[in-house]
Amino acid sequence: xxxxxxxxxxxxxxxxxxxxxxxxxxxxxxxxxxxxxxxxxxxxxxxxxxxxxxxxxxxxxxxxxxxxxxxxxxxxxxxxxxxxxxxxxxxxxxxxxxxxxxxxxxxxxxxxxxxxxxxxxxxxxxxxxxxxxxxxxxxxxxxxxxxxxxxxxxxxxxxxxxxxxxxxxxxxxxxxxxxxxxxxxxxxxxxxxxxxxxxxxxxxxxxxxxxxxxxxxxxxxxxxxxxxxxxxxxxxxxxxxxxxxxxxxxxxxxxxxxxxxxxxxxxxxxxxxxxxxxxxxxxxxxxxxxxxxxxxxxxxxxxxxxxxxxxxxxxxxxxxxxxxxxxxxxxxxxxxxxxxxxxxxxxxxxxxxxxxxxxxxxxxxxxxxxxxxxxxxxxxxxxxxxxxxxxxxxxxxxxxxxxxxxxxxxxxxxxxxxxxxxxxxxxxxxxxxxxxxxxxxxxxxxxxxxxxxxxxxxxxxxxxxxxxxxxxxxxxxxxxxxxxxxxxxxx
Numbered sequence: 001x002x003x004x005x006x007x008x009x010x011x012x013x014x015x016x017x018x019x020x021x022x023x024x025x026x027x028x029x030x031x032x033x034x035x036x037x038x039x040x041x042x043x044x045x046x047x048x049x050x051x052x053x054x055x056x057x058x059x060x061x062x063x064x065x066x067x068x069x070x071x072x073x074x075x076x077x078x079x080x081x082x083x084x085x086x087x088x089x090x091x092x093x094x095x096x097x098x099x100x101x102x103x104x105x106x107x108x109x110x111x112x113x114x115x116x117x118x119x120x121x122x123x124x125x126x127x128x129x130x131x132x133x134x135x136x137x138x139x140x141x142x143x144x145x146x147x148x149x150x151x152x153x154x155x156x157x158x159x160x161x162x163x164x165x166x167x168x169x170x171x172x173x174x175x176x177x178x179x180x181x182x183x184x185x186x187x188x189x190x191x192x193x194x195x196x197x198x199x200x201x202x203x204x205x206x207x208x209x210x211x212x213x214x215x216x217x218x219x220x221x222x223x224x225x226x227x228x229x230x231x232x233x234x235x236x237x238x239x240x241x242x243x244x245x246x247x248x249x250x251x252x253x254x255x256x257x258x259x260x261x262x263x264x265x266x267x268x269x270x271x272x273x274x275x276x277x278x279x280x281x282x283x284x285x286x287x288x289x290x291x292x293x294x295x296x297x298x299x300x301x302x303x304x305x306x307x308x309x310x311x312x313x314x315x316x317x318x319x320x321x322x323x324x325x326x327x328x329x330x331x332x333x334x335x336x337x338x339x340x341x342x343x344x345x346x347x348x349x350x351x352x353x354x355x356x357x358x359x360x361x362x363x364x365x366x367x368x369x370x371x372x373x374x375x376x377x378x379x380x381x382x383x384x385x386x387x388x389x390x391x392x393x394x395x396x397x398x399x400x401x402x403x404x405x406x407x408x409x410x411x412x413x414x415x416x417x418x419x420x421x422x423x424x425x426x427x428x429x430x431x432x433x434x435x436x437x438x439x440x441x442x443x444x445x446x447x448x449x450x451x452x453x454x455x456x457x458x459x460x461x462x463x464x465x466x467x468x469x470x471x472x473x474x475x476x477x478x479x480x481x482x483x484x485x486x487x488x489x490x491x
Contacts, residue, residue, distance in 0.1 A: 007040035007111050008427050011101070013127055014118035015045020015085065016059065019146065023177075024118065025060060026068045027420035032079045033072070036424055040111075044084045044104065046097070056085035090126050098134045109138050114426055116144040121155075125162030132166045144173045144426055147238045148229060149435075152451060153444035160437050173426050174435040178239045178350075180418030180425075183380045187246050187352070188260075190374075190382065198251070200356070202331045207369065210338045210353040210486055211243050214345035216293055218466065219319070223307035227314050231321040232285070232454075235341040237447045241268065242435070243352055244337055248327050261436050268442035272326040279453035284462065284473040286320035288344040291465030298344065298466045318461045319343045322474040323450070338478060340485070344466035350376035353486045366398040373402075373486070380415065381406040 010028070012020050031037050045056055057080045070076045084104065088097035105113070115131060117124055124145055131137055143163065150156030163172060178184060191197055200206070213235055219226045226234070245264035252259035274282050289300035301319050302310045320342035327337065354372040364387075371385040381404065388401040425433055462471035469475075469487065478484055 005036055005038040005041070005427070007038040007108075008114060009042050009044060009105060009108060009111055010114045010116060010423075010427070011044045011046060012116045012118055013046045013088075013123070016047040016049045016051070016056070017118055019118045020045065021060070021063050022067070023417070023419045024116065024423070025064050027417050027423055029064070029068050029076070029079050030414075030416065030420050031424060032082070033075050037082075041082060042084060043082050044086060044101070046086050046088045046101065048087060048089045049085065050087050051085045053084050057083050090123065090130050098130070102134055102136065105136060109140075111140065112427060112429070113138055113141040114144065115141065116426075118146055121145075121149060121159055124159050128163050128166040137166060141167070142171045142173055142426060142429070143167050144175055146175060148233055149174060149238075149440055150444065151228070151233060153441060153448050156440055156444050160440070164437070169437060170431070172437070173431060174437075174440060175422055176238050176242050176433075176435060177418040177422065178376065179242055179433040180420075180422040181376050181380065182415050183374050183376045183382065184243070184246060185421075186382060187374055188255075192251055192255075203333050203335045205356055206335055207355045207357045208336045208338065208483060209244075209247055209355070210340070211240050211247070211351075212353075212486070213239060213341040213350045214347060214469075215341075215343050216345060216348045218288065218293075218298060218304055218344050219301060219307065220304045221306040223301070223304055223310070223314060226319070227308075227311065227317050230317045231319055231341050231343070232447060232451060236321055236323065236339055237443050238435075240339045240341060241443050241446075244325065244327075244339065247352060247354070248332055248337070250331070255432075257430060257432050260432050261439060265436070265439050265442055267327060268439065268446065270327050270329045270332075271446045272328045273446065273449060274323070274325075275449040276453065279450055282324040282477075283450055283454075284320075284322040284471060284477055285318035285454060286342065286464045286471035286474070287315075287317065287461040288319050288342075288466045289463045291344070291467045293344055293346070293467035300463075300466065301343075315460055316455075318454070320461070320464060320470045320474070322470065322477055324477055336481070338483075338485075340470070340474065342464075342470050346467050346469055347487070348378055349487075351486070352376075355483075364396055364398050368398075368400055371400075371486075379406065 012024060014020060028037070028043060051059065060083060061080060065076065086097050086101045086104065088101070113136070117127060119127070128143065145163065150159050191201065245267045248267045249263040250266065252263050287301050290303065291298065299305070302314055322338065322340040325337040325339060326332070327335070352374040356370040356372070358369045359367060367387055370387070373383040373385070375381050375383070383402040383404045385400045385402050387398050390397040390399045422433060462473050464471040469485065475485065
């Protein structure tokens with residue numbers, strides 16, 4: 001039987017922004033509808049919007065209600081009643097908002113108090129200092145930090161120092177929404193709750209691993225942000241490295257709050273550094289040009305509408321990145337991990353492909369290696385590709401046949417959004433699926449030499465037309481060893 005939810009105050013800084021309206025509030029509504037929020041729990045948005053409570057509730061009713069299945073008006077009204085808004089500008093001299101939030105929270109110091117920073121990372125330190133100065137940080141407080149956590153190791157350490165000066169490490173939850181996806185949860189269960197996989201989960205049986213996060217969208221209206229982020233910072237340093245850790249980690253001694261994170265850090269520290277001339281050999285960066293995506297002609301990155309004018313940084317930033325990584329330990333010696341992410345790809349897909357080695361001696365023509373595919377999006381599920389005989393007389397003909405687990409088809413219950421799962425973990429004080437400081441900094445320590453080499457080069461990213469599977473260099477990265485990206489083989 002699940003525990004009774006405890007009252008909490010969830011304060012969202014940047015509470016009227018895109019992340020809040022598109023992800024956080026819908027996730028919290030679903031949690032409310034499923035009975036996961038205590039009756040007294042409040043959601044307090046902080047922004048510069050100049051809204052009162054009724055204005056904010058009206059905004060949420062207009063913008064969020066259409067994106068969630070409101071089949072129970074009473075539940076929706078109950079959710080709206082939880083919402084409050086406080087106008088605050090942390091860079092200004094007006095302290096009226098701090099007085100209001102202080103009054104709103106007064107008398108509830110024993111409640112769990114969560115500060116969710118849905119704002120740029122440069123605001124993390126100033127915000128934490130302000131809430132501390134206002135006396136709002138209690139022993140029961142937690143703070144949630146959204147990615148990206150800095151632009152490199154030095155800036156990440158600076159942010160960690162600033163936040164760590166106010167909150168203890170046990171109070172800091174660095175969120176990566178990929179870790180809240182059902183397939184990621186099932187990867188741990190698949191590996192550590194089934195006996196048949198662990199004996200072959202190593203270099204003796206696995207040829208290579210592919211981890212892909214492909215998007216069909218471009219960056220209209222977001223070039224100002226993306227010029228200073230790029231695919232390596234935006235996706236590889238956090239999302240893809242987190243997935244690599246879960247694939248490559250050793251079995252933890254137990255499923256508790258630190259054991260899983262301990263093992264992930266060991267993987268990051270075992271990654272073979274890619275430095276100097278090796279960067280050109282083991283990495284590829286690209287930028288999309290005009291092309292046809294989804295049957296529609298779309299502009300290139302430099303010509304995206306509603307964006308800031310392109311600059312030199314725009315010409316140099318990568319919208320596609322691919323890396324050949326290696327984990328230098330006994331389990332994975334010699335097994336390449338191929339990481340790939342890109343915008344304006346021909347399809348939207350996030351998946352992990354574990355390619356097993358071929359049989360030592362095939363007695364059948366047409367045999368192909370087994371493959372385990374874990375799909376994170378768009379439809380979450382797991383597929384194990386096996387070889388089977390096609391029905392019929394005469395010579396034996398083989399065909400790859402998938403054993404498939406589709407979460408939507410297998411489980412009738414609604415699959416929660418990743419943010420919903422992670423928000424409930426924050427309220428429960430469970431940090432297992434959140435990144436620890438040493439984990440974040442270990443990831444940056446591996447990424448920094450690649451970034452430095454790219455930024456020091458005069459060469460621009462390799463162009464690729466929108467709607468295609470990335471630049472030619474990405475295919476060459478695998479072709480050099482006789483391999484190919486998963487979708488190339490399955491078309």
